[in-house]
Amino acid sequence: xxLINPYxxxxxxxxxxxxxxxxxxxxxxxxxxxxxxxxxxxxxxxxRRRMKFLEALLAFLRTLFLFLLVMxxxxxxxxxxxxxxxxxxxxxxxxxxxxxxxxMNAQTAGLSSLERAKSAARSLVGQLASDDRLxxxxxxxxxxxxxxRFSGDTxxxxxxxxxxxxxxxxxxxxxxxxxxxxxxxxERAKATVYLLTDCQASGWGELATQGIERLVPKDARLVxxxxxxxxxxxxxxxxGMPPREHRSVVGLPLVxxxxxANYSTGDRADLTLSVFIDDQEVARMPLAVKPGDMAxxxxxxxxxxxxxxxxxxxxxxxxxxxxxxxxxxLSVAPPIKVLLVNGNPSxxxxxxxxxxxxxxxxxxxxxxxRPTPEPPGTRPxxxxxxxxxxxxxxxxxxxxxxxxAGNIFSKxxxxxxxxxxVPEGHLNxxxxxxxxxxxxxxxxxxxxxxxTWLRDYVSAGGGLMIFPGDRVNHDQYNQQFFPVPGPxxxxxxxxxxxPPVGDLQKFDTFVSLNSVDYSHPVLSVFNDPESRxxxxxxxxxxxxxxxxxxxxxCWSLARFAPKEPALVESRFREGLVLLAGFPANAKWxxxxxxxxxxxxxxxxxxxxxxxxxxxxxxxxxxDGPARIAVASNWSPVTGxxxxxxxxxxxxxxxxxxxxxxxxFEKTALKGYYTVEVSGGRVEQPKHDSTAFAVNLSPDxxxxxxxxxxxxxxxxxxxxxxxxxxxxxxxxxxxxxGESREIWRxxxxxxxxVIGVEFMLATVGGKRPDQGDDLTVGERIRxxxxxxxxxxMTGAEEVHAEA
Numbered sequence: 001x002x003l004i005n006p007y008x009x010x011x012x013x014x015x016x017x018x019x020x021x022x023x024x025x026x027x028x029x030x031x032x033x034x035x036x037x038x039x040x041x042x043x044x045x046x047x048r049r050r051m052k053f054l055e056a057l058l059a060f061l062r063t064l065f066l067f068l069l070v071m072x073x074x075x076x077x078x079x080x081x082x083x084x085x086x087x088x089x090x091x092x093x094x095x096x097x098x099x100x101x102x103x104m105n106a107q108t109a110g111l112s113s114l115e116r117a118k119s120a121a122r123s124l125v126g127q128l129a130s131d132d133r134l135x136x137x138x139x140x141x142x143x144x145x146x147x148x149r150f151s152g153d154t155x156x157x158x159x160x161x162x163x164x165x166x167x168x169x170x171x172x173x174x175x176x177x178x179x180x181x182x183x184x185x186x187e188r189a190k191a192t193v194y195l196l197t198d199c200q201a202s203g204w205g206e207l208a209t210q211g212i213e214r215l216v217p218k219d220a221r222l223v224x225x226x227x228x229x230x231x232x233x234x235x236x237x238x239x240g241m242p243p244r245e246h247r248s249v250v251g252l253p254l255v256x257x258x259x260x261a262n263y264s265t266g267d268r269a270d271l272t273l274s275v276f277i278d279d280q281e282v283a284r285m286p287l288a289v290k291p292g293d294m295a296x297x298x299x300x301x302x303x304x305x306x307x308x309x310x311x312x313x314x315x316x317x318x319x320x321x322x323x324x325x326x327x328x329x330l331s332v333a334p335p336i337k338v339l340l341v342n343g344n345p346s347x348x349x350x351x352x353x354x355x356x357x358x359x360x361x362x363x364x365x366x367x368x369x370r371p372t373p374e375p376p377g378t379r380p381x382x383x384x385x386x387x388x389x390x391x392x393x394x395x396x397x398x399x400x401x402x403x404x405a406g407n408i409f410s411k412x413x414x415x416x417x418x419x420x421x422v423p424e425g426h427l428n429x430x431x432x433x434x435x436x437x438x439x440x441x442x443x444x445x446x447x448x449x450x451x452t453w454l455r456d457y458v459s460a461g462g463g464l465m466i467f468p469g470d471r472v473n474h475d476q477y478n479q480q481f482f483p484v485p486g487p488x489x490x491x492x493x494x495x496x497x498x499p500p501v502g503d504l505q506k507f508d509t510f511v512s513l514n515s516v517d518y519s520h521p522v523l524s525v526f527n528d529p530e531s532r533x534x535x536x537x538x539x540x541x542x543x544x545x546x547x548x549x550x551x552x553x554c555w556s557l558a559r560f561a562p563k564e565p566a567l568v569e570s571r572f573r574e575g576l577v578l579l580a581g582f583p584a585n586a587k588w589x590x591x592x593x594x595x596x597x598x599x600x601x602x603x604x605x606x607x608x609x610x611x612x613x614x615x616x617x618x619x620x621x622x623d624g625p626a627r628i629a630v631a632s633n634w635s636p637v638t639g640x641x642x643x644x645x646x647x648x649x650x651x652x653x654x655x656x657x658x659x660x661x662x663x664f665e666k667t668a669l670k671g672y673y674t675v676e677v678s679g680g681r682v683e684q685p686k687h688d689s690t691a692f693a694v695n696l697s698p699d700x701x702x703x704x705x706x707x708x709x710x711x712x713x714x715x716x717x718x719x720x721x722x723x724x725x726x727x728x729x730x731x732x733x734x735x736x737g738e739s740r741e742i743w744r745x746x747x748x749x750x751x752x753v754i755g756v757e758f759m760l761a762t763v764g765g766k767r768p769d770q771g772d773d774l775t776v777g778e779r780i781r782x783x784x785x786x787x788x789x790x791x792m793t794g795a796e797e798v799h800a801e802a
Contacts, residue, residue, distance in 0.1 A: 054760060057760060058757060058760055061753050061756060061757040061760070062757065064753050065750060065753045065754065065757070068746055068749055068750045068753065069750065071746055072746050072747055072750065076742055076746070091129070091131045091132065092128075092129075092132045092133070092191075092192060093132075093133050093135075093188060093190060093191040093192070094124075094128060094132055094133065094134050094135070094191065094192050094193075094194070095134075095135045095137065095180055095188075095191050095192070095193045095194070096121055096124065096134065096135070096136050096137065096193075096194045096196065097137045097139050097143075097173075097176050097177075097180070097193060097194065097195045097196065097197075098117050098118075098121060098136065098137070098138060098139060098161075098164055098196045099113075099114075099117065099139050099171050099195070099196060099197035099198060099203070100114065100138045100139060100140050100164055100165065100166050100167050100171070101139070101140060101166065101167060101169065101170045101171040101198075101200065101202075101203055101697075101700060102166055102167065102168050102169065102170065102322055102323070102622070102670075102696045102697060102700035103170075103198055103200045103202075103228075103320070103700045103703065104117065104166045104197075104198055105166045105320065105321075105322050106198070106228070106229070106233060106319055106320040106703070107319055107320075108228075108229040108231060108319070108727035108728075109727055109731060111727065113198040113227050113228045113229070113727075114164065114165075114166050116227040116725065116727065116730065117164075117196040117197070117225075117227045118161050118162065118164060120196055120225055120227060120725060121136075121161045121196060122158055122161055124194060125154060125157050125158065125161070126154075130150065131150060132150070133148065133149070133150055134147075134148070134149065134150070134157060135147070135148040135180075136148075136157070136160055136161065137176060137179065137180065138164060138167075139171045139172070139173065139176045139197075139203075140167035140169050140170075140171060140172070140623055140668060141167070141169035141170065141171075141172055141175075141622065141623035141624075141697075142172070142175060142623060143172075143175055143176040143179040143180075145179065146160050147160055165669070166322075167622060167623060167668045167669070168322075168622035168623070168667075168668070168669065168670040168694055168695060168696045168697060168700075169621075169622035169623035169668070169696075169697045169700075170200075170202050170203050170622075170697045170699045170700050171197070171200070171202075171203030172203060172206060173195070173197075173203050173204050173206075173207050174204075174206040174207040174210060174212070175206070177193075177207070177212060177215060177216065178215060180193060181215055181216060181217065181220070188217070188220070189217040189219055189220060190217070190219045190220065191220050191221075192220075192221045192223065193220060193221065193222050193223070194223045194225060195222065195223065195224045195225065196225050196227055197224065197225070197226065197227070197228070198226070198227060198228030198229070198705075199224070199226045199228055199705050199706050200228070200700070200703065200704065200705065200706070201704045201705065201706040201710070202697075202699040202700065202702065202704065204706060204710075204714055207714050207715075208710075208713075208714050211714075211716075212714075212715065212718075216715070216718050218717070218719075220718070220719065221719045221721070222715065222718050222719065222720050222721070223720075223721045223722075223723065224711060224720065224721070224722045224723070225723045225725050226722070226723065226724055226725060226726050227725050227726065227727075228705065228726055228727070229726055229727040229728065230705075230726050230727075230728050231727075231728070232265075232703075233263075233319055233320060233703040234263070234264040234265075234266075234267065234318075235263045235264070235318060235319070235320050235323070235701055235702075235703055236260065236261070236262050236263065236264070236269050236271065236289070236315060236318055236324070237260070237261050237263065237320075237323035237324065237696075237698075237701035238258060238259070238260050238261075238273075238313045238314065238315055238323065238324060238325060238326040239259050239260070239261050239294070239323075239326065239698050239701065240257075240258075240259045240326060240698075241257050241258075241259050241296075242328050242618050242619040243255075243256060243328060243330060243618055248303055248330055248331070248332045248333070249303070249332065249333050249334075249335060249336055249413075249416040250303050250304065250305065250306050250332060250333070250334055250335055250416065251302065251303070251304075251335060251412065251415050251416040252302070252303070252412055252413055252415075252416040253300050253301070253302045253412045254300070254301050254302070254303065254330070255298060255299070255300060255301075256275060256298075256299040256300075256301055256311070256313075257296055257297070257298055257299075258273055258275060258296070258297055258299065258313035258326065259294055259295070259296045260273060260287055260289055260294065260295050260296075260313075260315060261289070261293075261294045261701065262289035262290065262291055262292065262293060262294075262295075263292070263701060263702055263703070264291045264292070265291055265292060266291055267291060268288060268289065268290055268291060269288070269289045269291075270286070270287075270288050271286070271287045271288075271289065271315045271316065272284060272285075272286060272287070272315065272316060273285050273286075273287045273297060273313065273314075273315055274313070274314045274315075275299050275301070275311065275312075275313055275314075276311060276312050276313075276314060277301065277309055277310075277311045277330075278309055278310055278311075279310075282299075282301055283299045283301075285297060285299075287315075302412075303330065303332040305332065306332045306333055306334045307332055308329060308330070308331055308332070308689065308690050308691045309329065309330040309331075309332055310327070310329055310672050310691060310693070311327070311328050311329070311330060312325050312326060312327045312328070313325065313326040313328075314326075320701070320703075322670065322696055322700075323695075323696045323700065323701045326695055327619070327670070327671065327672060327693035327694070327695055328618050328619050328693050329618050329619075329672065329690075329691045329692055329693050330618065331612065331616075331618075331690055333436075333612070335416050335417065335418040336416055336417050336418060336436045336437065336605070336609055337418045337420065337434055337435045337436050337437075338361060338417050338418065338419045338420070338435070338436065338437045338438075338439065338605060339420055339421075339422065339431060339432070339435045339437070339438045339439070340354045340357055340358060340361075340419065340420065340421040340422070340439050340441060341422060341423075341424050341427055341438060341439065341440050341441060341443050342354045342421055342422070342423055342424065342441055342443075343424050343440070343441055343442035343443035343444055343445070343469065343471050343472075344441075344442055344469075344471060345421075345423050350586075353441040353442045353469065353583070353584075353585060354421055354441050354584075355585070356584055356585065356586070356592035356597070357439060357441055357467075357584050357601065358419065358421060360592075360597060360598045360601045360602070361414065361417055361419045361601065361602070361605070362414065362417070362419050363414060363598070413602055413606070414602070417605070424440075424443040424444075424445050424446055424450070425445065427446070427450050427453065427454075428453065429453055432453060432454075432457050432462070435457070435462065435610065436462075436463060436609040436610040437462075437463040437464075437465065437605050437608055437609050437610070438454065438457065438462065438463070438464050438465070439464075439465045439467070439605075440464070440465070440466045440467065440468075441467050441469075441583070441584060442467060442468065442469030442470065442471045442472060442583050442585070443471070443472065444469075444471030444472045444473055444476075445471070446481070448480055451480055451481045454481075454492075455484060455492050455572075457575070458492060458572050458573070458574075458575035458576075458577060459572060459573040459574065459575060459632075459658075460573075460574060460575065460631060460632070460633050461574035461575050461610050461611035461612075461613070461631055462575045462610045463575060463576050463577075463578075463605075463607075463608030463609045463610055464575065464576070464577045464578070464608065465577075465578045465580075465604060465605070465608060466493075466577065466578070466579045466580065467580050467582070467583045467584045468497060468543055468580070468581075468582075468583060469583030469585065469587075469588065470500075470583075470587075470588075472497070472543075474496075474497035474498065474499060474500070474543060477497050478496050478497055482495075482496075484572075490572070491548065491554075491570070491572070492570070492572050492577060493554065493568070493570040493572070493577050493579050494547065494548040494550070494551040494553055494554035494570055495545050495546060495547050495548060495551070495554055495565070495568050495570065495579060496545070496546045496548070497543045497545065497581075498543060498544040498545070498546055499543075499544075500541055500542060500543050500544075501541065501542065501543075501544060502539070502540050502541030502542060502588075503540075503541070504540055504541055504587070504588070509540065510538040510539055510540045511538075511539050511542070511560045511561075512535060512536070512537065512538060512539065512560075513534055513535050513537065513539075513558050513559065513560065513566055514559050514560055514561055514562065515558065515559045515562070516534055516535065516557070516558045517556070517557050517558065520557050520569075521603070521607055522557065522600070522603045522604055522607050523557060523558070523600075523603075525599065525603065526596060526599075526600075533596045534558070534591075534594075534596055534600070536594070537589060537590060537591040537594050538589060538590050539560070539566075539582055539588065539589045539591070540588055540589065541582075541588045541589075542560070542566070542581045542582045542588065542589070543581040543582070544560075544564050544581065545564070545565040545566070545568055545579065545581045546565075547565060547568065553570060553571045553572070554568055554569065554570040554571070555568065555569055556568050557569055557578075560581070565581065566580070566581045566582070567579070567580050567581070573632070573658040574611055574631060574632060574658045574659060575608075575610075575611065576607070576608040577608070578604055578607075578608055584601075611631070613630065613631040613634065613686070613688055614628070614629075614630055614631075614675070614677050614688040614689070614690050615628070615629040615630075615690070616628050616629075616675050616690045616691070616692045617692050618692060618693065619692065619693050619694075619695060620667050620673075620692050620693070620694050621667075621694075621697070622667065622668075622670070622694055622695065622696060622697045623665075623667055623668055624665075624667060625663050625664065625665045625667075626641070626663070626664040626665075626667060626673070626675075626692055627661060627662075627663060628641075628651060628653075628661065628662045628663070628664065628675055628677070629659045629660070629661050630653060630659060630660040630661075630662075630677055630679065631659065631660075632655075632658055632659055632660065633680075634660065634677070634679030634680055634686055635660065635679060635680075636679060637653040637660045637662075637677065637678075637679040638650075638653075638677070638678050638679065639651040639653065639662060639675065639676060639677040639678065640675075640676055641664045641666075641673055641674070641675050641676075642673065642674040642676070643666065643667075643669055643671070643673055644669040644670065644671025644672060644673065644694070645669060645671075649664065649666055651663070651664055651675075660679075667694045669694065670694055670695060670696060671693070671694060672691055672692075672693050673691060673692050673693070673694065674689060674690075674691050675689060675690045675691060675692070676688075676689045677689070708722050
C-alpha cells in the first residue's frame with residue numbers, strides 16, 4: 001500500500017495523544033482499611049476493574065480514530081494485481097504471448113479484451129528488473145515474435161505493446177508455444193511465460209488434439225491471464241458466403257447469398273440485412289434467425305459497369321461488431337465478345353453454317369415464343385416427334401439454364417454477349433483482339449497463318465470451340481492446325497479427326513450419345529435421367545475422334561461409343577479448346593433442333609471464355625495466402641499489394657505452369673486489398689489491377705470460454721497458474737497496473753469507530769456519586785455534547801476523582 005500524500009505521515013504521532021492522556025490521568029489512591037466499608041469496597045473493586053477496561057478500550061478507539069484520520073488525509077492506494085507479476089531478483093527470462101485473435105476485440109463495459117491485455121502487459125513490464133530479458137510474441141494464426149530484449153528499454157517495449165492490433169484470424173496456441181520452446185535454449189527452459197488471452201476455446205483446438213508432451217520444459221512456468229469477460233456473449237455474425245463466380249459480366253445477373261448466424265442460446269434474432277456495392281446500398285431485407293441457427297438470403301445483382309467492385313453484407317452492430325460485416329469483391333468484365341467464324345456464309349439461312357449458333361447466342365427469349373422452322377429435308381422424328389420446337393421447349397431450355405447453372409440465366413446471359421460474325425477469310429489478329437470465345441463453324445478454308453493466329457490466341461488464354469462439317473479436311477486439321485511447331489511437340493488439341501462416317505441418305509442409320517460426363521461443369525445441368533437430355537439427339541454423320549496416347553491435358557466429355565469420343569476438352573497453355581465431332585447444323589444432326597442445344601451452347605461459351613490476364617480470389621481466409629496469377633505474355637511481371645491500411649508490399653512472381661504466379665501472405669487485417677500488376681515489353685507496357693477481401697475467421701464468432709479444468713487437461717504436467725483478470729474482476733478490484741484509492745472504506749471505518757466510542761462513553765458506566773435512579777433532566781444532561789466530550793477526553797472522571 002502506498003500514499004498519495006506521504007508527507008502527512010508526520011502527523012501520525014498525534015494518534016498517541018489519547019494514550020498519553022490516559023497514562024497521565026492514572027494515579028494511585030491511598031488505601032485506608034475500614035472494617036465497616038469491607039462489603040462496599042469489594043463491590044467497588046469489581047466495578048473499578050470494569051471501568052479500567054472501558055477506559056483502555058476508549059483510549060484504543062481514540063488512538064485508532066486519529067490514526068485513520070491521518071491515513072485518510074494521506075490518501076492511501078493499493079494495487080490488487082501487483083503480486084501477480086514478477087519474481088524476486090533479476091536476470092529472468094520472461095515471455096509474453098499476447099492473444100491478437102479477432103475475438104479480443106469484443107467489448108465489455110466499453111473496453112475490449114485486447115486493451116485489457118495491453119494494460120496487463122504494461123503492468124508486467126513495470127514489474128520487471130532491468131536485467132530481465134523480455135520476449136513479446138503476437139499470437140494469431142501464425143505466431144509473430146516482435147522483439148526479444150532486456151526490459152531496461154521500457155519506452156520501446158511499451159511502443160510495441162501499444163501497436164498491437166487484433167488479427168481477423170483465430171489464435172493457434174500450439175503454434176505459439178512451439179515457437180517459444182523450439183529454440184531449446186537454457187534460458188527458455190526456465191522461462192516464465194505469460195499467456196494474455198480471452199480464453200476462447202477455438203484457439204486451443206490443435207493443442208487439445210495433438211497435446212504438448214515434451215514440448216514445455218519442466219522448469220518453465222506458464223501463467224494464463226484471462227482478460228476476457230465472464231458474461232455470455234449473444235453474438236450474431238455475417239459468415240458468408242462469397243460469390244460463387246468472382247468474375248462477372250456487365251449486364252449478367254449475379255446471385256449473392258449473404259448468410260447470417262445467430263449464436264445466441266435463447267433469443268431469436270430479428271435483423272435487418274443490407275447489401276452494399278461500392279458503398280451504395282443495393283438491397284435491404286428483414287431476416288429472422290433462430291437461436292443456434294443460420295439463415296441465408298438470395299439477392300440478384302446486375303452489374304452495370306466493368307471493373308473491380310467492393311461489396312459487403314452488413315447487419316446492425318452488437319458487442320462484437322467485427323463480424324457484423326462480410327466483405328467480398330467482384331471482378332466485372334465488359335460484355336463477352338464471341339466471334340463466329342462462318343465457313344459457309346450463305347444467303348440461304350438454312351445453308352448458312354452459323355444459323356443455329358447465331359440464333360442461340362443472340363435470342364433474348366422472344367424467339368423461344370415462336371416455333372423454329374425446320375430446314376428443307378429435315379428427317380422425320382428429327383426433333384423427337386417430327387414437330388418443330390414448341391414454346392414449351394424454349395421454356396425447358398430457359399429452366400435448364402436458370403435453375404441449375406447457378407448465376408447463368410439464358411435471357412440475361414445472352415444479353416451480356418457481344419456476338420460478331422466474320423467469314424473465315426476475314427479472320428486476323430484485329431478481329432481476335434479482346435475476343436473471349438472463338439467458334440469455328442465448318443471452317444475448311446483456313447490457312448497456316450490463320451492456324452498460327454488461333455494457336456497464339458488460345459495460348460494467351462483464349463477460348464476456342466470447333467464444330468467441323470463437310471467443308472473441313474480432317475488431314476489438314478490433324479497435320480497443320482493441331483500440332484504446334486517447335487521442339488516441344490505440343491498439341492493444340494491432343495486428339496485426331498478421323499474421316500467422317502455415316503450416310504445422309506439413309507434415314508435409319510444414326511448414332512446417339514452413349515455416355516455423358518454429367519460431372520463436368522458444362523454438362524452437369526443436364527443430369528436428369530427422366531428427361532434424357534442430350535442422349536435422344538441423332539447424329540447421321542460425324543467425325544470419329546481419337547485421343548492421343550499421352551493426353552493428360554485432353555479428355556472426353558461425351559461419347560458415341562466407349563472408345564469413340566463425341567466431344568473433347570483440351571487445355572493448351574492458358575486457354576481451353578472444345579472440339580466436337582459434328583457440326584452445329586441440322587444436316588448432320590438434329591441436336592440444334594433440340595431444346596437443350598441453347599443451354600448447351602451457352603454453357604460451353606461460358607466455360608471456355610478468355611481467362612483474365614490478372615486473377616486474384618474474391619475472398620481470402622484470415623492470415624491465409626492470396627494467389628495472384630498473371631498471363632504469361634506479361635513478362636517481365638512486377639506487382640504489389642496495398643493492404644487495408646494503405647501499406648504496399650511487393651510481390652515476387654515466378655513461372656508456374658503457363659502463368660506467372662505470386663503469393664501474398666500478410667493478410668492480418670480485415671478489409672480490402674488492392675493488387676496492382678505491371679508487365680509487358682517497354683514499347684507495349686501492360687497495367688491492370690484487381691482486389692480481394694479478408695474477413696474474420698468464422699471460429700471467432702462463436703464465443704466458448706475454456707475453464708480451468710480444460711486448461712489443466714490441455715497442459716498436463718505443466719507448472720500452470722490461472723489468474724482471473726476478466727472485465728468483471730477488474731471492475732471489482734480495479735484495472736491491471738492501476739492504483740486504487742481506499743479512503744472511502746477508511747472513512748466508513750472512522751465513522752464506525754466514532755459510533756462505538758460514543759456508545760461506550762455514553763452508556764458504558766455510571767458516575768460513582770450518582771445513584772441508580774436518574775431523573776429525565778439528568779439523563780438529558782448525560783447525553784449533552786459537553787458531557788460526552790468530557791467523558792471522551794477523561795476530564796470528567798479526573799474531576800470526579802479530584
